[in-house]
Amino acid sequence: MLSESFRFFLGVRILAEMEIDVRGQTCPVPLVECRKALKKASPGDLVIVKGTHPASKKEIPMACEAMGLKVLDIEDKEGGKEWEIKIQR
Amino acid sequence: MPRSLLENPRFNCKNSRFYYLIWGGREIFENIIYLDNAACTRLDEQVLEAMKPYFFDTFAVATSEFGYSMGIDAKEALEKARENLASKLGANSEEVIFTSGSTESSNTALKGVALALKEKKGKHIIVSKIEDFPVLNTAKVLERQGFGVTFLDVDAEGFADLEELKNAITKETILVSIQQGNQEIGTVQDLKAISEICEEKDVLLHTDATHSFTRLPLSVKELPVDLITMSAHTIHGPRGIGALYIRKDTPITKFMDGGFQEFNLRAGVEDISSAVGFAKAVELVTEEENRRLKAMRDRIIDKALTEIPEVTLNGSRDKRLPQNANLTFHYVEGESVTLHMDMRGFAVSTGSACFSRSLEASHVIRGIGGDHERAHGSVRFTLGRYNRMEDADAAIEAMSEIVARLREISPLARK
Numbered sequence: 001m002l003s004e005s006f007r008f009f010l011g012v013r014i015l016a017e018m019e020i021d022v023r024g025q026t027c028p029v030p031l032v033e034c035r036k037a038l039k040k041a042s043p044g045d046l047v048i049v050k051g052t053h054p055a056s057k058k059e060i061p062m063a064c065e066a067m068g069l070k071v072l073d074i075e076d077k078e079g080g081k082e083w084e085i086k087i088q089r
Numbered sequence: 090m091p092r093s094l095l096e097n098p099r100f101n102c103k104n105s106r107f108y109y110l111i112w113g114g115r116e117i118f119e120n121i122i123y124l125d126n127a128a129c130t131r132l133d134e135q136v137l138e139a140m141k142p143y144f145f146d147t148f149a150v151a152t153s154e155f156g157y158s159m160g161i162d163a164k165e166a167l168e169k170a171r172e173n174l175a176s177k178l179g180a181n182s183e184e185v186i187f188t189s190g191s192t193e194s195s196n197t198a199l200k201g202v203a204l205a206l207k208e209k210k211g212k213h214i215i216v217s218k219i220e221d222f223p224v225l226n227t228a229k230v231l232e233r234q235g236f237g238v239t240f241l242d243v244d245a246e247g248f249a250d251l252e253e254l255k256n257a258i259t260k261e262t263i264l265v266s267i268q269q270g271n272q273e274i275g276t277v278q279d280l281k282a283i284s285e286i287c288e289e290k291d292v293l294l295h296t297d298a299t300h301s302f303t304r305l306p307l308s309v310k311e312l313p314v315d316l317i318t319m320s321a322h323t324i325h326g327p328r329g330i331g332a333l334y335i336r337k338d339t340p341i342t343k344f345m346d347g348g349f350q351e352f353n354l355r356a357g358v359e360d361i362s363s364a365v366g367f368a369k370a371v372e373l374v375t376e377e378e379n380r381r382l383k384a385m386r387d388r389i390i391d392k393a394l395t396e397i398p399e400v401t402l403n404g405s406r407d408k409r410l411p412q413n414a415n416l417t418f419h420y421v422e423g424e425s426v427t428l429h430m431d432m433r434g435f436a437v438s439t440g441s442a443c444f445s446r447s448l449e450a451s452h453v454i455r456g457i458g459g460d461h462e463r464a465h466g467s468v469r470f471t472l473g474r475y476n477r478m479e480d481a482d483a484a485i486e487a488m489s490e491i492v493a494r495l496r497e498i499s500p501l502a503r504k
Contacts, residue, residue, distance in 0.1 A: 055500075
């Protein structure tokens with residue numbers, strides 16, 4: 001079995017997935033939590049943000065795209081009451 | 090990876106997997122353009138070099154000439170630092186004491202004078218409404234202890250009302266404390282007129298020069314100011330060191346008990362390395378640097394006012410600190426702006442409530458007549474030695490886009 005550092009050296013590091021739940025939180029808390037997760041994440045990792053605040057649904061992709069990060073998906077849930085944003089670090 | 094390859098524009102290194110393997114790809118949170126120099130500045134390497142010998146070689150406590158050699162050397166370094174600082178103000182060495190920073194300096198000035206004069210002269214002091222917390226909150230504490238405090242109004246640009254000052258001074262007044270340059274909006278007070286009023290009425294004058302010392306001229310030979318607060322952390326010196334100028338024969342009582350250091354006005358082992366660092370930081374500030382900061386400040390203000398709609402300048406257009414630009418971007422919230430700016434690699438601050446540790450919207454913006462909306466949308470850009478004109482341009486370019494996008498989703502903008 002390859003050690004983590006050796007796999008990292010070869011570029012076969014296993015990507016992690018982080019989920020943050022900011023349902024019920026309003027601006028700017030969802031973006032603050034998203035930033036925190038992105039700081040912890042490694043390049044290539046997936047950050048999934050689950051929220052309810054409509055402005056944050058627009059604000060988070062805008063901030064991530066400005067950083068050069070890839071927003072993979074924005075999906076409405078629970079009949080539009082909730083949303084989920086997938087970002088690749 | 091060779092440096093030259095990384096710098097080659099034809100090699101799009103930042104998108105390559107190889108780049109991430111070598112550099113970790115963490116640069117998105119690391120290449121920060123720091124525009125919050127009023128809060129704290131990056132230490133200048135030359136300051137650190139000047140300080141180093143007093144950590145490892147001459148580390149003894151300062152002693153009199155009857156002590157051991159290392160202590161005598163430490164004392165000489167301390168006195169040399171004091172002399173350099175005093176000469177910058179046109180003062181004598183014995184008129185400057187080192188403290189732990191501007192908070193302690195202002196506490197010493199206000200509480201020290203209050204203790205010394207409360208029995209002899211009176212129990213009334215005057216401070217402006219937009220002072221920084223060391224002065225403002227010390228005045229509030231004195232008020233709770235039975236002193237009368239007048240919180241002086243300022244006009245829409247932040248200038249103290251001089252007529253109100255004249256009228257507020259009574260026989261009981263022992264001290265006036267009005268800052269030289271404001272920490273948030275950068276307004277520079279007419280210290281000459283203020284000091285003349287105080288001199289004529291025979292009242293002591295303290296000024297908080299934390300943000301203006303070395304950035305603006307200040308000479309105690311020319312202005313009858315009795316006490317001046319200074320700090321190293323705003324001029325690329327070490328944090329944790331400040332100084333207080335106390336004009337000779339100013340009545341002042343030591344308020345923190347302990348040893349007899351600093352002419353028996355400040356108890357505690359002297360921080361020689363920081364004092365040396367402070368003096369070096371003062372030496373490194375040049376007029377050319379101040380002109381450069383002013384040019385960058387003006388670029389930020391001009392570009393923001395012309396290129397972004399619905400922007401208000403906070404403070405005076407001309408009589409302001411060379412390193413300070415403070416603008417309100419209406420219909421957006423300061424916290425959101427600082428957050429988006431951070432994610433794009435810019436460090437700026439806001440007078441908005443959630444950002445500040447006091448959890449209240451800026452007392453300065455409210456002091457100049459601004460409402461909560463103006464305080465919430467205020468963004469402060471403060472420049473330092475390591476900023477370049479390109480930083481000012483890039484900051485406004487980013488601001489322009491962020492503000493436009495935030496206004497699209499702002500309920501305030503839709504009203």
